[in-house]
Amino acid sequence: xxxxxxxxxxxxxxxxxxxxxxxxxxxxxxxxxxxxxxxxxxxxxxxxxxxxxxxxxxxxxxxxxxxxxxxxxxxxxxxxxxxxxxxxxxxxxxxxxxxxxx
Amino acid sequence: xxxxxxxxxxxxxxxxxxxxxxxxxxxxxxxxxxxxxxxxxxxxxxxxxxxxxxxxxxxxxxxxxxxxxxxxxxxxxxxxxxxxxxxxxxxxxxxxxxxxxx
Numbered sequence: 116x117x118x119x120x121x122x123x124x125x126x127x128x129x130x131x132x133x134x135x136x137x138x139x140x141x142x143x144x145x146x147x148x149x150x151x152x153x154x155x156x157x158x159x160x161x162x163x164x165x166x167x168x169x170x171x172x173x174x175x176x177x178x179x180x181x182x183x184x185x186x187x188x189x190x191x192x193x194x195x196x197x198x199x200x201x202x203x204x205x206x207x208x209x210x211x212x213x214x215x216x217x
Numbered sequence: 218x219x220x221x222x223x224x225x226x227x228x229x230x231x232x233x234x235x236x237x238x239x240x241x242x243x244x245x246x247x248x249x250x251x252x253x254x255x256x257x258x259x260x261x262x263x264x265x266x267x268x269x270x271x272x273x274x275x276x277x278x279x280x281x282x283x284x285x286x287x288x289x290x291x292x293x294x295x296x297x298x299x300x301x302x303x304x305x306x307x308x309x310x311x312x313x314x315x316x317x318x319x
Contacts, residue, residue: 118258120268134311141312156220156308166222166308168270206258206268209236210243 116151116217118206119177121167129196130162136192137167143185144169149176151217163198170208170217177205218253218319220308221279223269231298232264238294239269245287246271251278253319265300272310272319279307 125133134157141153152170171177180186211217227235236259243255254272273279282288313319 117261118256118270138312154220154313155311157311159219159307159309165311168220205261207261209257209259209267210240211256 116208116212116214117171117174117177118152118208119169119171120204120206121169122202123165123167123193124198124201125163125165125193125196126198127163130157133165133193133196136189137165140185140189143183144180147176147180147183149173149179151214172214218310218314218316219273219276219279220254220310221269221271221273221305222308223271223303223305225267225269225295225303226300227265227267227295227298228300229265232259235267235295235298238291239267242287242291245285246282249278249282249285251275251281253316274316 123133134155137155141155144150144153149172150169151172152168154166154168156166156168158164158166169180171180225235236257239257243257246252246255251274252271253274254270256268256270258268258270260266260268271282273282
C-alpha cells in the first residue's frame, strides 16, 4: 500500500467549488481497482487549506490514477483556483498493514 | 469526525525505534471508543519524516486521547528523538461522511 498525500491552498472564495470538484474526483477514484481510500479534508483553522489522503495498492495504481478522465478533469478544473502549487508526498505504510484496514 | 494529522521529523538513527513507539501508541489508541483510525506512515523519499493520520469522533475524543497512558508514554518516549517540534493540524472531513468509511 502506498499513501499519496496532497496539500492544496485554494484562493479565497473558491473553497466551495474546490471541495465539490474533489468530491467528484473522489467518486471516480474510489471505483478504480487499485484505489483503497480517498479522503477529502479541510483544515479546521484555515478553510483555504485542503488535504487529500489517497491510498493505492501499488506505484502502478498511482500512475493509472493519473491517467483517468476524472483525475485529468479535476486537475484542469482546479488549476486556476490554487493559491500556490500543490504539494504531493508519497508514503510507505507502517500501519495498518492488512489490506482490510484500508 | 475530526482528522488530526501529525508530522514528525526524527533524528537520523532513531527511525526504527520511533516507528515501534508509534505502533505501540496506535495499539492503545485503536481501543479508544472515540478513535476510528490511526495510520502510521513514513515518507518514501525521506525516512526521517513520519506522518500520523488519526480520526476521532469529536473534539472531546481528541482531548481524551491526549490523557491516555499510551499517548503520554509515546509523547515522553519520542521527545528526545525529534529533529524539530512536531506539527499537528486538525481537519474537518468533507468525505467520506459515513462513519462506516472510517
